[in-house]
Amino acid sequence: MIVLSLAEIADVVGGRLHRAEPGAQVTGTVEFDTRKLTPGGLFAALPGEKVDGHDFAAQAVEAGAVAVLAAREVDAPAIVVPPLPAGEAHERSVALTGDKDGSGAAVLAALAKLARHVVQRLAEGTLTVVGVTGSSGKTSTKDLIAQLLEPLGPTIAPPGSFNNELGHPWTALRADAGTRHLVLELSARGPGHIAHLAEIAPPRIGAVLNVGSAHVGEFGSREGIAKTKGELVEALPEDGVAVLNLDDPLVAAMASRTKARVVFFGESASAQVRATGITLDDQARASFRLVTPAGEADVQLPLHGEHHVSNALAAAAIALELGSSPDEIAARLSAAERRSARRMEVVTREDGVTILNDSFNANPESMRAGLKALAAMTRDTGRRSWAVLGVMGELGADSVNAHDEIGRLVVRLNISKLVVIGPEAAAMHQGAHQEGSWGEESTLVPDVEAAVALLHDQLRPGDVVLVKASKAAGLWRVAEALLEPRETDNSENRSNGGDA
Numbered sequence: 099m100i101v102l103s104l105a106e107i108a109d110v111v112g113g114r115l116h117r118a119e120p121g122a123q124v125t126g127t128v129e130f131d132t133r134k135l136t137p138g139g140l141f142a143a144l145p146g147e148k149v150d151g152h153d154f155a156a157q158a159v160e161a162g163a164v165a166v167l168a169a170r171e172v173d174a175p176a177i178v179v180p181p182l183p184a185g186e187a188h189e190r191s192v193a194l195t196g197d198k199d200g201s202g203a204a205v206l207a208a209l210a211k212l213a214r215h216v217v218q219r220l221a222e223g224t225l226t227v228v229g230v231t232g233s234s235g236k237t238s239t240k241d242l243i244a245q246l247l248e249p250l251g252p253t254i255a256p257p258g259s260f261n262n263e264l265g266h267p268w269t270a271l272r273a274d275a276g277t278r279h280l281v282l283e284l285s286a287r288g289p290g291h292i293a294h295l296a297e298i299a300p301p302r303i304g305a306v307l308n309v310g311s312a313h314v315g316e317f318g319s320r321e322g323i324a325k326t327k328g329e330l331v332e333a334l335p336e337d338g339v340a341v342l343n344l345d346d347p348l349v350a351a352m353a354s355r356t357k358a359r360v361v362f363f364g365e366s367a368s369a370q371v372r373a374t375g376i377t378l379d380d381q382a383r384a385s386f387r388l389v390t391p392a393g394e395a396d397v398q399l400p401l402h403g404e405h406h407v408s409n410a411l412a413a414a415a416i417a418l419e420l421g422s423s424p425d426e427i428a429a430r431l432s433a434a435e436r437r438s439a440r441r442m443e444v445v446t447r448e449d450g451v452t453i454l455n456d457s458f459n460a461n462p463e464s465m466r467a468g469l470k471a472l473a474a475m476t477r478d479t480g481r482r483s484w485a486v487l488g489v490m491g492e493l494g495a496d497s498v499n500a501h502d503e504i505g506r507l508v509v510r511l512n513i514s515k516l517v518v519i520g521p522e523a524a525a526m527h528q529g530a531h532q533e534g535s536w537g538e539e540s541t542l543v544p545d546v547e548a549a550v551a552l553l554h555d556q557l558r559p560g561d562v563v564l565v566k567a568s569k570a571a572g573l574w575r576v577a578e579a580l581l582e583p584r585e586t587d588n589s590e591n592r593s594n595g596g597d598a
């Protein structure tokens with residue numbers, strides 16, 4: 099963070115000082131976990147389901163905090179903000195912090211104000227805020243953008259998907275006078291959420307990747323999702339840049355909703371930043387020619403799945419805006435690494451079984467992307483492909499249909515085996531049957547344990563296994579179990595594989 103006195107911070111967040119020296123300065127980072135504090139830091143006391151940060155005030159000061167940002171007086175120097183009345187912000191922070199009395203909402207609102215103040219001051223200097231949103235690929239793209247911008251100057255980006263009302267200000271508050279780029283992922287569960295996040299750290303460059311059906315249950319329709327995602331480009335200033343996917347009509351249409359200059363990316367010939375001649379290797383890694391107004395260069399993406407081409411183009415368009423050449427961008431994309439876990443993580447066991455751990459989350463679009471990668475990795479190789487899939491959540495009235503369609507796609511892509519986990523996902527199993535009248539190729543099992551038992555029993559060297567579902571299904575447990583070293587092949591724990 100930039101150096102601020104407690105009096106300045108109290109002023110910015112609308113709080114009052116309690117036992118605190120007005121002139122004392124915060125020189126470190128803002129943390130909500132006392133274990134992360136360093137000398138000169140500020141501790142944000144958040145209530146939680148089990149523990150309340152306010153009870154750790156003294157510990158925070160011992161760990162180096164100059165003061166505590168709190169919703170009530172604590173046993174330490176503090177900036178105290180009043181609890182918020184119940185309302186939308188309150189409901190979201192209840193979900194986030196387990197807050198019962200509005201105190202979590204109050205501290206989150208204070209963090210938001212502080213972050214906005216800091217970012218605005220830094221943006222008057224050399225800081226550029228880059229925001230990315232979309233239904234799928236925000237985290238993967240945020241990681242690519244960070245890797246393209248880091249060589250251009252100090253860059254801050256959140257770890258993983260830490261993109262909510264807490265992660266957003268927490269990340270923004272890590273920026274200081276030396277920071278050149280702040281790369282943020284903006285996600286929404288309802289109207290106004292992206293506008294709110296964009297107020298906390300106003301982006302100058304904003305990219306929209308795609309509009310899918312994630313959370314369609316909450317938004318009502320894809321148009322509803324597009325309306326909310328477009329809040330990002332509405333927040334951009336006149337001297338900003340909106341980076342939009344021309345291959346997605348709902349995204350392309352957002353061009354009319356922004357004051358900023360528009361740069362289109364995609365495979366379409368009229369996109370300014372585009373990919374031509376895309377090919378996939380037997381690991382489903384894409385190679386393509388990156389075509390831009392500033393020149394062309396060849397890219398070999400080390401990430402698995404053709405869907406990363408679109409993400410890479412968005413990242414390339416942003417890096418171009420910030421001064422990179424196509425050659426530099428192509429070289430950096432070709433050396434990119436996967437930074438966030440459980441997204442197309444590919445590991446091959448000693449016996450030659452390859453696990454595609456894509457278990458972080460799922461929606462119909464990312465399911466399709468994962469299945470296509472699985473198919474590309476096994477096509478013409480003689481390897482058997484396994485799709486081990488669980489429920490896709492929050493799809494509302496369309497849920498059964500969406501699961502049915504995925505089951506059908508598995509058959510159409512010629513995947514060797516489908517294992518559907520849990521009764522909520524049963525429509526995938528039924529869809530597969532109806533599409534291809536499979537016999538033993540699709541199995542419905544009740545839970546993770548049954549799936550693991552079946553796979554331990556049936557996997558053969560060379561098989562490729564995709565593991566994917568919405569986060570709530572916790573299917574990384576399948577991937578992890580398959581990757582654990584096993585003592586013996588005929589373990590007593592084996593069950594008979596489920597109820598087909």
Ligand SMILES: Nc1ncnc2c1ncn2[C@@H]1O[C@H](COP(=O)(O)OP(=O)(O)OP(=O)(O)O)[C@@H](O)[C@H]1O
Nearest residue numbers: 233234235236237238259405441456459463464467
């Ligand atoms: N452009 C894309 N189109 C479809 N699927 C994608 C795309 N990019 C990534 N995915 C897949 O979507 C899943 C989630 O990826 P990622 O975590 O990057 O997205 P996200 O938008 O941040 O998700 P979340 O909303 O869960 O934070 C992964 O399975 C990933 O492989």
Ligand SMILES: [Mg+2]
Nearest residue numbers: 236237258259
């Ligand atoms: Mg994410």
